[in-house]
Amino acid sequence: MVPLRRALRLVIDGKAEIVEADFDRVIRLTRFIHVPRRFRRQVTNTFLFARDRYRCQYCGRLQIELKPRESLTRDHLIPLSRGGANDWTNVVTACSPCNTKKANNLPSEIGMHPMHAPVEPHFVHLSWAVRRLTATQAKYIRLFYGEETLHHLEDLEHRHPHHLPHKIS
Numbered sequence: 037m038v039p040l041r042r043a044l045r046l047v048i049d050g051k052a053e054i055v056e057a058d059f060d061r062v063i064r065l066t067r068f069i070h071v072p073r074r075f076r077r078q079v080t081n082t083f084l085f086a087r088d089r090y091r092c093q094y095c096g097r098l099q100i101e102l103k104p105r106e107s108l109t110r111d112h113l114i115p116l117s118r119g120g121a122n123d124w125t126n127v128v129t130a131c132s133p134c135n136t137k138k139a140n141n142l143p144s145e146i147g148m149h150p151m152h153a154p155v156e157p158h159f160v161h162l163s164w165a166v167r168r169l170t171a172t173q174a175k176y177i178r179l180f181y182g183e184e185t186l187h188h189l190e191d192l193e194h195r196h197p198h199h200l201p202h203k204i205s
């Protein structure tokens with residue numbers, strides 16, 4: 037699943053071909069393009085907030101419950117300044133006040149522990165968490181990843197319909 041602009045680029049470059057085209061716009065890759073693991077694993081705030089369901093992992097507030105000047109941020113359990121890495125198992129979603137409060141402390145030092153221990157999420161789950169799948173896309177998810185994955189993704193959608201505003205190509 038890629039944004040429409042990127043999909044068009046892949047087709048124009050001959051790296052992908054259109055196998056089904058309607059408003060759902062499905063293409064498949066004709067060549068495998070290796071993406072180094074370090075890039076695939078890169079944490080973006082979009083995916084991080086999706087993994088944590090748009091909820092501050094310290095005070096439990098949802099993004100929509102934050103005050104006007106507050107925002108969701110990325111917090112490092114082990115602060116970068118103290119040798120912490122910027123990877124999935126060391127980052128959690130935190131509202132700006134909680135992030136400020138935690139500052140350069142370890143969770144144990146300040147007594148702030150995340151609601152869920154951070155783990156690296158499955159890429160397909162992330163894609164689904166930030167986008168809404170169409171019927172055609174669901175068909176291909178079932179084909180490539182199986183019924184179980186599709187059901188898992190559908191569950192996510194029904195639980196978080198207001199967090200899925202973007203249609204994908």
Ligand SMILES: [Zn+2]
Binds near residue numbers: 135
């Ligand atoms: Zn908070």
